[in-house]
Amino acid sequence: MPDLRERALTRDRPRPQPTLDDVEFFEATARGELRFQRCSDCQTWRHYPRPVCPECQSPRFSWELSSGRGRIYTWSVVHGPTLPAFRDDLPYNVVDVLMEEGVHFQSQVLDCPADEITADMQVEAVFVPLDEEITLIKFRRP
Numbered sequence: 001m002p003d004l005r006e007r008a009l010t011r012d013r014p015r016p017q018p019t020l021d022d023v024e025f026f027e028a029t030a031r032g033e034l035r036f037q038r039c040s041d042c043q044t045w046r047h048y049p050r051p052v053c054p055e056c057q058s059p060r061f062s063w064e065l066s067s068g069r070g071r072i073y074t075w076s077v078v079h080g081p082t083l084p085a086f087r088d089d090l091p092y093n094v095v096d097v098l099m100e101e102g103v104h105f106q107s108q109v110l111d112c113p114a115d116e117i118t119a120d121m122q123v124e125a126v127f128v129p130l131d132e133e134i135t136l137i138k139f140r141r142p
């Protein structure tokens, strides 16, 4: 088993490894559904997935369907250096999307030149399957 540094330097793209906290998130995206946790007591939406509500500390929650719509909150354009697996993608964007549900989601906007990304730009989620288990969420302009 290669150590972390060796794995990071390969050309293989890092693949999300679902944990107890986010396995339901990845099960949903594999079905073509974007779902976020929502507190059953104070109704606060949250993302990233975690076992306890950051507002009221309740452990009770459900996985609710997102509209998939949001707006660019902030972004960066990566020109390098980066991991070898992403070198051919340079330059690429990394965006923080403020979803309609009020949670922030970090991802990428596809098919959008860097100089066309603007604050408050509307985007919608698209599902990008990596394999049978993992489907990534990226964004496109509607």
Ligand SMILES: [Zn+2]
Pocket (backbone or CB within 6 Å): 039, 040, 041, 042, 043, 044, 053, 054, 055, 056, 057, 058
């Ligand atoms: Zn709560």
